Amino acid sequence: MDLNMNVNAPHSMGTTIIGVTYNGGVVLGADSRTSTGMYVANRASDKITQLTDNVYVCRSGSAADSQIVSDYVRYFLHQHTIQVGQPATVKVAANLIRLLSYSNKNMLQTGLIVGGWDKYEGGKIYGIPLGGTLIEQPFAIGGSGSSYLYGFLDQAWKEGMTKDEAERLVVKAVSLAIARDGASGGVVRTVIINSEGVTRNFYPGDKLQLWHDELEPQNSLLDILNAPPSPEPMNI
């Protein structure tokens, strides 16, 4: 009587993650589904984690492995920033991730996309897939949902986009992948990083464009969101 199958199954992030450079910075995007086998363990997870003020990483693969790797790299980068006396560059952050991923390639199962802005190189995206390769790219995709995006991005990504064009592209791409990949879903989160700072955006599932064969929501539980407002949660 195997009652604990869902409790013990490794917690993996089905995922679609994407990072795109534009004229002046980068836009990172991800879905929000974390699955344990066939059950959605967290439908609103945040897969874009902060490493420093100006560098973020998109996580995919095993949730535990990617969380631990980003925790270690955040710690190393903090020390590095103190030692060097100025904000860490995106290249350093990506290299630290790569060092951990490559040396532990037998134990880890995580694909990461590092994106950020620094004053030397501007906006940069580095992809670090499963084996621990480090590859600098104008745009990078990862996760199980990325299979559906290779052709789309080859056609749609253009050099020198504006910030809004880039963000629209990211949201469209993640939304297309969510439509076709069972292991991706939930909301679309984006993070825009440029010289001015960091902006986080959030696109709930029902606000996304409908693709082929998708229907309008009817009698959706999301109507609760339009219900009369409930009292403010706790403030300290």
Next chain:
Amino acid sequence: MSKSVVEVPPKGGFSFDLCKRNEMLANKGVNPPSFRKTGTTIVGLIFQDGVILGADTRATEGPIVCDKNCEKIHYMAPNIYCCGAGTAADTEAVTDMVSSQLQLHRYHTGRESRVVTALTLLKRHLFNYQGYVSAALVLGGVDVTGPHLHTIYPHGSTDTLPFATMGSGSLAAMAVFESKYKEGLTRNEGIELVTEAICSGIFNDLGSGSNVDVCVITKGGKEYLRNHLQPNPRTYTSSKGYSFPKKTEVLLTKIIPLKEKVEIIEGGDAMEE
């Protein structure tokens, strides 16, 4: 790509060789004795003033219920509690260990423990054992930064959520939460929702049963409502009571008062260095 096996001396750290051997044996049909698990439904939610945790009380050993009223809500700190699902020994041991570490940390820092501290200590430990410490936890508490609720999986990944369920009954309980949860619940609404979710697990999941435990944690303090609801009383109790025939014949009874054997010195000098 050629694969050559090079003999290297073992490095430090935990050796997983026996784990692999156990898996190999299990595949051949040789199973280890079944150990006590908490099949379980555990839940947590954030309400207006803090956090409410809930759990059922059944512990199983394979198909047998070995404890009908066990405690699954473990103490971590005066302001932090943790519900545990999975192998009972693992959840007990890991929560006890981290609870002690938190107390030492409180002595060192002189401050109230924070939930993220407990979270990091637990996740590091579980990750280091790569999922072999089978403990799935719902950690909740209120500290200076506010109310927090986290789930921790055996492999070491964590999630931060406004409401969470774990254990074999998690799907049944999550269904209740998804339909009825809203932000800014009052204390009574929160307790009622938690109780309903646990009952859903108790009645629809075979691994969960017996009673409902609830723990309410707020800025002001905590309230541990042990057996808040008992929806599974014994159905048939004999009005005559139970008596078992005495099989062993008593031949001789001898009682020796202890004072005859031991010299107890009354008074005497106080202990001096």
